Amino acid sequence: MTSLKILSLIGIVGSLAIGMLMQCDSPDGDKTKPRILISSDIGGTDPDDFQSMIHLLMYSDLFQIEGLVSSPFGNGRKKNFLDMIDLYEKDLPELKQQFPNLSHPDSLRAVCKQGSKLEAPYKGYDKATEGSEWIIKCAKKTTDQPLWILVWGGLEDLAQALHDAPEIEKDIRVYWIGGPNKKWSINAYSYIVKNHPNLWIIEANATYRGWFMDSESPNELKGKSYYDNFIQGRGALGKNFKNHYNGDIKMGDTPSLVYLMNGDPDNPMGESWGGSFTPITHSSRTIFEGNSSKNDTVTAYAELEWRFKGPDLPIPQDSICFTLEISNQTWPGYYLGNGTYGVRYSSKKPETGSYVTKSTIPQLDAQSGQFVSTTPWPGKTTPTDYPLGSNWYSDKTSPDLFIGDQQGAKTISKHREAYLMDWAKRWQSINK
Numbered sequence: 001m002t003s004l005k006i007l008s009l010i011g012i013v014g015s016l017a018i019g020m021l022m023q024c025d026s027p028d029g030d031k032t033k034p035r036i037l038i039s040s041d042i043g044g045t046d047p048d049d050f051q052s053m054i055h056l057l058m059y060s061d062l063f064q065i066e067g068l069v070s071s072p073f074g075n076g077r078k079k080n081f082l083d084m085i086d087l088y089e090k091d092l093p094e095l096k097q098q099f100p101n102l103s104h105p106d107s108l109r110a111v112c113k114q115g116s117k118l119e120a121p122y123k124g125y126d127k128a129t130e131g132s133e134w135i136i137k138c139a140k141k142t143t144d145q146p147l148w149i150l151v152w153g154g155l156e157d158l159a160q161a162l163h164d165a166p167e168i169e170k171d172i173r174v175y176w177i178g179g180p181n182k183k184w185s186i187n188a189y190s191y192i193v194k195n196h197p198n199l200w201i202i203e204a205n206a207t208y209r210g211w212f213m214d215s216e217s218p219n220e221l222k223g224k225s226y227y228d229n230f231i232q233g234r235g236a237l238g239k240n241f242k243n244h245y246n247g248d249i250k251m252g253d254t255p256s257l258v259y260l261m262n263g264d265p266d267n268p269m270g271e272s273w274g275g276s277f278t279p280i281t282h283s284s285r286t287i288f289e290g291n292s293s294k295n296d297t298v299t300a301y302a303e304l305e306w307r308f309k310g311p312d313l314p315i316p317q318d319s320i321c322f323t324l325e326i327s328n329q330t331w332p333g334y335y336l337g338n339g340t341y342g343v344r345y346s347s348k349k350p351e352t353g354s355y356v357t358k359s360t361i362p363q364l365d366a367q368s369g370q371f372v373s374t375t376p377w378p379g380k381t382t383p384t385d386y387p388l389g390s391n392w393y394s395d396k397t398s399p400d401l402f403i404g405d406q407q408g409a410k411t412i413s414k415h416r417e418a419y420l421m422d423w424a425k426r427w428q429s430i431n432k
Contacts, residue, residue: 009059030421034260035145037067037138039115039131040253041153041181042084043076047244048150049152049216050084051251054237058426060103062261066138066147068108071115071157073184078114084240085109091235091430098429116156121318122334122342124191125163127154134158139168146200148260148356151176152253154185159192162199173265175256175274178205180348182301187344190303193283199259202268205301205377206349207275207395208255210412213403219415221420223248230423235430249420255412258419263377268393273419276411282385284378291369298371299379300350303386307343310363312339322359333357333364347373350405375407405427 020285038056042049049396070078091107091147096102135157139147147413149158149172162169182189182205191201214222220229227247231238241247259265259274268277284302291306298304306324315335322333324343333343341364348354357367376397378385395408404411 012050023131032145033062033064033139034148034265034378035064035066035138035143036150037069037135037256038065039067039069039071039135039149039151039157040081041072041074042070043051043080044072044074044153046180046252048250048252049076050080050244051241051249052152052253053081053084053255054088054241055251055254055423056257057084057103057108058237058423059257059261060108061099061101063419065103065108065132066111067134068112069115069134069157070113071131071153072117073119073154076106077117078112080173081112082109085112087236087240093239094235094430095232095426098135100427116154116160116293118156119154120156120159120188120191121320122162122187122336122344123318124187124189124194125160125313128160128164129157131157132164135161136165136168139165140170146173147171148265149174150253150256151181152256153181154182155188155192156185157358162192162196163375166196169199172200174199174201176201176203177208177253177256178203178301179208183346183348186303186346189346190344193303193388194311195388197387198391200391201209201393202256202259202275202277202423203280203394204255204275204277204408205279205390205395206375206406207408207411208252209274209406210403210409210414211416212250212252213406213409213413215403217416218228221417223250233432234427238427238430261410262415262419264362271415273412273415274412275408276396277408278396279390280378280392280394282378282381283392284382285384285386286382287384288369291367294352294370296371298347298373299377300347300373300375301377302346302373302379304345304347304371306333306345306355306367306369307336307340307342308333308357308367310341310361321361322357322364324355324391326353326355333359349372349373350375375405377407 068081113131113134204307257273284299286298288306315339319335320332323330357366401410
């Protein structure tokens, strides 16, 4: 080999080596997988968490999955996670041919924990659970990375963890699918927003709906078509997917996951498959002393609280003494002490609501009224609102980002083709 060729070869090798070093030193080459903990109501009142779990398992190579906490409304339990992992294990040999770094099933089983099975009482927390203790343990790990807590259901276990170990606030970041989950988890939310206003959190009350509102999608990607085109017949996971919403794409919790897959997670105001958000300085709250009427206009997704006067009973505070029914759904009302009783509610969308109470205590029985909730959230400030710190983010308020009455939903729906086609590639790795 001539000297010129040797020099040329050395130059080529040197250039490749320098290129490799530059790649390793670059932010992309040195990026560490996000640490995530999922708190889910899988198996509870809404089957979409099963769909989101299938998606998570198929992308598990992109994350350090440190916890899968069952925080159900209804009959969901830790076993629902374990059942999905069993299905994933059947498809794993095929998936790993293209995605070799997918999580081992046993490592996932080891971090499945049972969380709270009941909604929090009025004070917003109750007793420690296996799930809340696991949140604390994971948050306290010595690492430079925050723990991302992706909440797919209620906030009970997160509220309990923050109550028992408030110091973990600085070590965690939260992406919460609110809306209907806020309605069912309003007491836990009230505790967190009052006592941890400086928490780093994305409160997605409506933005997440852009994930499955497919009015602007091509036909092959619409919820009723995507299963037939890309999922049907593909392994144990594909077969199971049909059991939830008959295969129609909902997966309303998945935006919290894809937020970490695409875009800059440190910048909630930027573009991401999981949406774009705006900082908010207050969380809307309205307190009614007695009944409300149709003349009372409040903000959708706000905390509403009715307080009623009754007998000063010799019973513990937080005792359930009455119920409040709205749209055939019932919320417990509590004794607050000194003859005062209270119940909280949050509307999951703009609505004209009507309510009625039931109780064996005459003063609390058959109380009734109405209210009107409107967007955009969080609305104008009022004296009863919760003030927030600088890291609380929520749905963007611009009218051109609404889909119907769903605030901020277009910040996700605009990416629908990109994220669904990316997922389709993963499904292709499972043979029919």
